[in-house]
Amino acid sequence: MATTLKDIANQANVSLATVSRVLNGDSSLSVGEDTRQRIFQVAEELNYTKHQRTKNKGKFARIAVVQWYTQKQELDDLYYMSIRTGIERACEQVGFQVVQIFESKLDQIPTAVDGIIAVGKFSKRQIQRFKQISSKLVMVDYDGLPSECDSVTADFEHGTQLAIGKFISDDLTDIGMIHGSETTSDHQESIPDLRLHYFEREMKKRDLFRPELVFKGDYSSQSGYDQMITAIDTLGDKLPHAFYISNDPMSVGAIKALQERNIQIPERVSLISFNDTTIANYIFPGLTSVKVATEEMGENAVLLMEEQQTTTRDYPKKLVLGTKLVERKTTF
Template sequence: MAIAATLKDIAKSVGVSLATVSRVLNYDRTLSVSESTRKQIFEVAEELNYTKLKHRTATPSKQLKIAIVQWYSKTKELDDLYYMSIRLGLEKRCEERRILATRTFQNDLQAIDPDVDAIIAIGKFSDAQVEAMSQLTPNLVFVDQDQLCHGYDSVVTDFRFAVTQVLDFYAKHGHQEVGLLYGSEWTTDGQLEVVDPRYKAFRREMEARGTYNPKLVFGGDYTNHSGYQEMQTAIAQLGDDLPSAFFITNDPMAAGALKALHENNIDVPQRVSLFSFNDTTIAKYVFPELSSVHVNTELLGATAVDLVENRLQTGRTTPQLVTVGTELKLRESTKG
């Protein structure tokens, strides 16, 4: 579907102008629009990325009840569409399977039905938070965090191979020095700092190639503003030594970095190429469009539901770790 047509579809569905949709998807904070409208625009945009369900399975004799625990707040979820996309994929699979799904944000476990059959937890959680959820049900599935060592089903992305693919692409096109903008954050109880696995993979791979340069690495917090600030810092500190390519570990940060480059009259991709990660909706709505590692968020969410069904239907107690692969989506922010 063409981007212009998609924008029109979003505008029509939400009941706002085409310009409003475009500005919201580009994180234009100067636009006066309500949070509810902003949320609706992002949700409709993500919905349009999913294939409509063609088949429905038979309704089970007992309707399963699943609680979705999202570690982000409703507002923060809009700042990083990755987790919202996973949730939407999960909810679609539940709808397909006639499973009753309820959601709670920021680990509000008090809101969970005590008779729930399983919990699917999206995001990052400390040991204490995992223990609290296990008191409600032994049937836990984690999406985007490997909890296999604690005995729980987990669905994760293959970060290491994806980062290697990006660096191989850059090397093939003559970019030997590559900068990195990455994020870090804490679980909502402040007990666990979550270091970006893409940073770990990037450093390991670049050190193996003998090209790792810590002066080209900048840490933020995954937000659009953080990407903008860190790129401004990189431009100021590195000057003419600014590398010809950057890998940025999520789309909001990449969009912010792109804005900083524009403001400093640094051409993308002629002077600096950008490669992002997650390939959420915003990657296609900035200019130039962002090359990004595509993560099949719909599949991540759907797989979590499948694991719940398998565990409940078969009585399986052995935990499973499912790793979902990625693919590179090349767009205008990179040369090649």
């Protein structure tokens, strides 16, 4: 005898209506993730034919979301938390079950997953390992094309052009930069800061690039503070009137350093950051920043994963989301 929705409802201890709406992917239904997963599991155990992936291809897939950050690091840099929020929301809408893996612990990824969404910077070796676990892979905040996998990234080039253009429109041409340096989570490969690449290129086009005004940190608030102190101490009166800084945490540290040295913002030094996380709006003074659509990056990663689950193609896709400048009080 064929399994019915009522059979699933009885075994899962939920209402018939709840079973029907969950199995039909009703995103407006407010139901806990544990309940949703229990219904999926019971449906599979009872071999409910309408639930089989051959007929509902792409729905109910189990997706591992691998973060290269620890949970503590994620709290320090809300950029990746925002991406994860977008992934989780979109997965709930399409009916994907999420398995969260922090700190790139590949040994914790279940072998029985239908796909992997990897958030952050990963080495070729790690990407190959992902592919061994599942052929369906989407990279977020990292260009996956060289490794022949789908990816979602932000437009660092245009964002950097916006920042430089804003400074120049304010008649500021002595522009410094505090950028980041990092490695993949297994420390096997160094990752260049694309913002530095585009900054140097754009400034050289205008014959304005001065390498002595560029300082390297590690994307942390403390690093932003340390590098700005170094700039103040080494440059003295030649401290540039503008700084482009690679992310919001570093910018927060830089602002603290300027305030401690009684250097007025933006009267003496203007600042533009990159990412525009929530901290940019609440720090004093409000931080002008290049906005990245982080939640939308996560959502688009899920759409690529859904496409992989439901269709077949023999080429990778790369989605590049646009950026815009949000002006606040660290610029004129």
